[in-house]
Structures are given as C-alpha cells and as structure tokens.
Amino acid sequence: MNYQDHPKGNQQCVNCQFFTPPEDGTNAGTCSRVEGDIEPDDWCSVYAEG
Ligand code: SF4
Numbered sequence: 001m002n003y004q005d006h007p008k009g010n011q012q013c014v015n016c017q018f019f020t021p022p023e024d025g026t027n028a029g030t031c032s033r034v035e036g037d038i039e040p041d042d043w044c045s046v047y048a049e050g
Contacts, residue, residue, distance in 0.1 A: 003034055003044040014040035017050030 013019045013031065019038065022029045028037035033046050 001034060001044040001046055003042065005039065005042050007041050008043040008047070011043055011047050011049075012040065013038050013042045013044075013047075015050060017048050018046070019050065 013029065014021070016031075018031050018033045019040070020030045020032070021040070028039055031038045034044055
C-alpha cells in the first residue's frame, strides 16, 4: 500500500474515510485497511477522501 509516515500533498490519514481518529490521550488512530497504529499525518496508496 506504499504506507508512509508523512502526508502526500494535502492527502493524509486524518482526511481519509478509512481512518478512525485517536482516542483521547493517544497519538495514533486506526485504519480499516491497514493494520497497526496509524498517525493522522501518515498516508498510503488506498487513500480515499473521507
Ligand atoms: S487507508 Fe491509508 S490513507 Fe487512509 S487512513 Fe488508512 S493508512 Fe491512512
């Protein structure tokens, strides 16, 4: 998925429909398409405007 730890232009996880934001007190959210901790300013190639 070409996951990367920085945004691609103005695309980033926080704007993606597959992203679930972090709970209070944590830095990382989750994603329904990519396993593991997902930072809001990360990005991958299955990004979809949310
Ligand atoms: S699909 Fe990709 S861009 Fe979207 S939230 Fe998950 S990791 Fe981020």
